[in-house]
Amino acid sequence: MATLALPIRPQPAPVAPADLEVFQVKVNRRGNWVIVRMRTSAGITGLGDASHGGADEKTLVLLHRFFARLKGYSVWDVGRFRLDAFAEIEAAGRPAAVAFGALEQCLWDIQGKILGVPAHRLFGGALRTSIRNYANINRSAEPRSPAGFAQMARAAFDAGFDAVKLAPFDGMPRGDDAAIDQHARQAVDCIAAVREVAGPNRDVLVDVHSTLNLERSLKLAEVLEPLKLFWIEEATPRLEDLAEFNRRTQIPTAGGESIFGVKNFYRYIAAGAVDITMPDIKYCGGLLEMKKIAALSEGAGLMVSPHGPASPVGNAAAAQVCATLPNFLILEHSFGEAPWRAELTDPPEELRQGRTNLSNRPGFGISLNEKIARKYAA
Secondary structure: OOOOOOOOOOOOOOOOEEEEEEEEEEEEOOEEEEEEEEEEOOOOEEEEEOOOOOOHHHHHHHHHHHHHHHOOOOOOOHHHHHHHHHHHHHHHOHHHHHHHHHHHHHHHHHHHHHHOOEHHHHHOOOOOOEEEEEEEOOOOOOOOOHHHHHHHHHHHHHOOOOEEEEOOOOOOOOOOHHHHHHHHHHHHHHHHHHHHHHOOOOEEEEEOOOOOOHHHHHHHHHHHHHHOOOEEEOOOOOHHHHHHHHHHOOOOEEEOOOOOHHHHHHHHHHOOOOOEEOOOOOOOOOHHHHHHHHHHHHHOOOEEOOOOOOOHHHHHHHHHHHOOOOOEOOEEEEOOOOOOHHHHEEOOOOEEOOEEEOOOOOEOOOEEOHHHHHHOEO
């Protein structure tokens, strides 16, 4: 009997992490961008975003600590690296999560370059060719007043976005009921001003940053219902209160940006905390973990909208996974922070009508523009 001779495909050559470079880029008072570039034994490089870990000096220490461990691996050992690092990340908190996440991003970028395929092919293939973004205007609006937020929202709409997010509850006073009420009224005025600029056909998203208790959150929701928000994000800090808020409000709810790992997201989802989960590749454990969290969300009937008001490197990485998610909704884009933002990568970051066209170049499809990174070095 004749046997079927299958072609023997060459296996990718062993490639190991060999060197790490860190670029700190000055953005504004809300924090710097920390960009990581990993070089392999084969000379191939990959990029990752380690921004907004809460303490950059701790993040830098942990980046080098994790990388020293990673040098004993192959660039294909993402799962092994994950299992080895997760206990330490849970103990050390956000700086460790951000450090791990940046290195994990580098590995996927490198893998795509070795295989000559875009990273989305490594996560199941693209379901869409463009990624819808909303403009986070919270980091760039000045003054933080109804007029200031409205002006920045108008700039985002003029740039082609059809959705904006603001967090006017930042700076909420504590303990003084009268001061809290006054701040909340001013925040509602800011939201109303942005809705007026947006009109009926564009979306307004509101992040409360967990500044209110349950009672105040429910009263706020009643006030905001006529403004037809796309979502209200993290209105109150306690998980049980979030779930109660979600049950009692008609406004779609979103959250989970700070949660690390699929295990912790399971508790959040099982509690019924939100309608839309918001894993952040920097905080949640990287691209593979985002894919796992999105699958968990899909099983629970939830949409997923990755958090990520950081650098164009982080957005390029997240977009590659977002393209593969059947329950993807919208991706965050930090708008107006730096006029040179798009130039930080080569090719420059490009959004058309608030959408990112999915790159089909190998890996994330970008390299770092060192001239810009060094010009604006922190």
